[in-house]
Amino acid sequence: MKRGAFARPLRIAVSVAVLCLFGMTACQRPIDLQARCGAISSEQFPGVSVNATALVTDREDLPGFCQIQGTIDPNIGFEARFPLADWNGKYYQSGCGGYCGMVLPDKPGFSNTINEALKRNFATITTDAGHEAFIGDPSWADGNPEAVEVYGHRAIPLTHRAGTDLASAFYNKAPSREYFGGCSNGGRMAAMAAQRYPDLFDGILGGAGVLNLSQSGGIYGSWVVQSNTDENGVRILTRANFADKIGLLEQEVLRQCDAMDGAADGLVAAPRRCTVDFDALPDCDGEDTAYCLTAKEKGVLRAWYQGPRNSDGEQLQPGMPPGGERFAGFWFLDPDDGVAVGNQLGGGFAKYLGFEGGTPDDYTALDFDFDTDPQRLTRNAAVLDALDPNLQDFRDAGGKYLMWHGWADSLVLPDQSLAYYESVADEMGGYEAIQSFYRLFMIPGHGHCWEIPAAVPDRFDPITVLDHWVETGESPDSIQAKPRGDDAVRMPELLLCPHPAAARVVEDPAAPHAIQCEKPTVQSADLLGAHGMTVDKATDASNSASE
Numbered sequence: 098m099k100r101g102a103f104a105r106p107l108r109i110a111v112s113v114a115v116l117c118l119f120g121m122t123a124c125q126r127p128i129d130l131q132a133r134c135g136a137i138s139s140e141q142f143p144g145v146s147v148n149a150t151a152l153v154t155d156r157e158d159l160p161g162f163c164q165i166q167g168t169i170d171p172n173i174g175f176e177a178r179f180p181l182a183d184w185n186g187k188y189y190q191s192g193c194g195g196y197c198g199m200v201l202p203d204k205p206g207f208s209n210t211i212n213e214a215l216k217r218n219f220a221t222i223t224t225d226a227g228h229e230a231f232i233g234d235p236s237w238a239d240g241n242p243e244a245v246e247v248y249g250h251r252a253i254p255l256t257h258r259a260g261t262d263l264a265s266a267f268y269n270k271a272p273s274r275e276y277f278g279g280c281s282n283g284g285r286m287a288a289m290a291a292q293r294y295p296d297l298f299d300g301i302l303g304g305a306g307v308l309n310l311s312q313s314g315g316i317y318g319s320w321v322v323q324s325n326t327d328e329n330g331v332r333i334l335t336r337a338n339f340a341d342k343i344g345l346l347e348q349e350v351l352r353q354c355d356a357m358d359g360a361a362d363g364l365v366a367a368p369r370r371c372t373v374d375f376d377a378l379p380d381c382d383g384e385d386t387a388y389c390l391t392a393k394e395k396g397v398l399r400a401w402y403q404g405p406r407n408s409d410g411e412q413l414q415p416g417m418p419p420g421g422e423r424f425a426g427f428w429f430l431d432p433d434d435g436v437a438v439g440n441q442l443g444g445g446f447a448k449y450l451g452f453e454g455g456t457p458d459d460y461t462a463l464d465f466d467f468d469t470d471p472q473r474l475t476r477n478a479a480v481l482d483a484l485d486p487n488l489q490d491f492r493d494a495g496g497k498y499l500m501w502h503g504w505a506d507s508l509v510l511p512d513q514s515l516a517y518y519e520s521v522a523d524e525m526g527g528y529e530a531i532q533s534f535y536r537l538f539m540i541p542g543h544g545h546c547w548e549i550p551a552a553v554p555d556r557f558d559p560i561t562v563l564d565h566w567v568e569t570g571e572s573p574d575s576i577q578a579k580p581r582g583d584d585a586v587r588m589p590e591l592l593l594c595p596h597p598a599a600a601r602v603v604e605d606p607a608a609p610h611a612i613q614c615e616k617p618t619v620q621s622a623d624l625l626g627a628h629g630m631t632v633d634k635a636t637d638a639s640n641s642a643s644e
């Protein structure tokens with residue numbers, strides 16, 4: 098925001114002034130954006146190679162836009178989409194998921210995508226973060242520290258410079274607001290933007306951030322793969338043998354865990370309070386059907402939900418959150434002809450990004466040693482992990498940061514966002530002190546970045562929420578989540594609350610069954626303790642909230 102606001106408008110102002118000297122018509126005539134689109138490819142932008150431009154006006158789902166494709170130094174593939182009419186004056190830059198490597202401008206929804214911003218008339222850009230590969234494959238990182246640093250965080254300012262230069266030239270006007278939005282690895286990039294580049298963006302969206310990528314990829318990722326592999330190296334739970342059992346498992350977990358948050362309402366809102374008893378599920382005696390689990394299957398589930406431990410029984414990471422069964426199935430059950438994306442993401446981390454000095458060529462996640470290897474995951478921690486709790490510069494620059502994470506996310510554990518939010522609160526004076534610029538919404542029943550439908554309403558428009566926050570300064574006190582049209586959900590809508598507030602039914606005869614967000618009481622503070630925070634801190638939050 099700030100840096101660009103000084104540098105570029107000067108150049109633009111000069112060029113407009115020169116045009117005006119030669120005749121007023123140049124000053125008054127609206128810019129012909131269709132002509133500008135083609136002309137962009139013949140202009141020079143520092144560090145940018147424009148390879149192709151096109152006018153796209155035949156998309157039924159999108160407003161007409163100028164499509165600009167090219168490369169940003171050192172090797173960042175990008176696509177920018179600038180609306181041809183009714184530009185809202187603002188810029189939106191998306192992150193990318195997994196290990197990136199693909200330019201995905203037409204990915205649907207709000208996760209690491211640009212079309213939803215384009216529909217709202219933003220000038221948009223998305224990138225591959227500096228290398229070409231399938232998003233589950235990190236082998237490009239081997240022997241390429243520059244690419245790792247670009248992927249880790251440098252792609253953020255390099256893309257910002259290029260994207261805002263292009264937009265400023267295209268519209269002959271610098272953007273009035275600049276936003277970043279990402280989920281999963283894009284959520285990690287969002288945190289990096291707030292931590293390392295605090296003056297670039299007026300607003301940041303960060304969902305399901307894999308903030309501690311080293312431990313998440315190395316420890317949790319390896320644990321999920323190892324737990325689900327037998328002594329012959331064969332995967333135990335697969336799509337073919339277990340996908341039909343997910344419904345049974347999901348129902349049983351809901352039965353056991355729903356009421357643990359204080360309300361039997363179809364929401365598992367406090368999954369860390371619930372230790373699932375898998376013995377309650379029917380055993381397969383003889384015939385293996387969709388209505389029973391084998392002893393081996395139960396063994397995998399116990400390990401998955403228990404989470405990584407070393408041989409002393411020390412807990413290294415949390416386990417899968419109860420309530421995330423359908424999502425665990427989506428991410429970790431291998432199809433017949435390949436490896437599920439979740440297994441790829443975890444399986445490759447230690448090998449290509451985690452260990453100092455690399456690994457033998459035949460290393461796999463099955464070789465990860467939970468006693469000795471966690472402390473070896475240092476190779477790229479400094480450039481990949483987004484854990485700096487000091488957001489003072491971002492706050493002082495006026496930035497707003499909207500973060501969310503699903504309580505049913507079994508791919509990127511939700512505890513990461515809670516732990517980071519708590520660390521920022523600790524660093525910067527408590528929850529009340531950071532709510533003016535940084536809010537976290539934990540979403541019961543929400544999986545990972547809306548990639549597959551949830552059992553509860555979990556859809557909202559984060560761009561509009563953030564934009565309203567930035568433009569008005571009014572922090573979002575709640576968010577109404579709704580189902581997508583074709584989602585089969587257990588309730589019509591869901592009220593999301595900024596942590597540590599929680600949704601509560603209002604005890605008001607005039608408004609029966611109304612729900613609102615309430616700051617924690619002593620009782621809910623105990624609930625928060627179960628979410629992975631200490632009870633003392635949560636109680637402190639309730640005390641300060643009542644002052």
Ligand SMILES: [Ca+2]
Binds near residue numbers: 354357358359360362
């Ligand atoms: Ca409940």
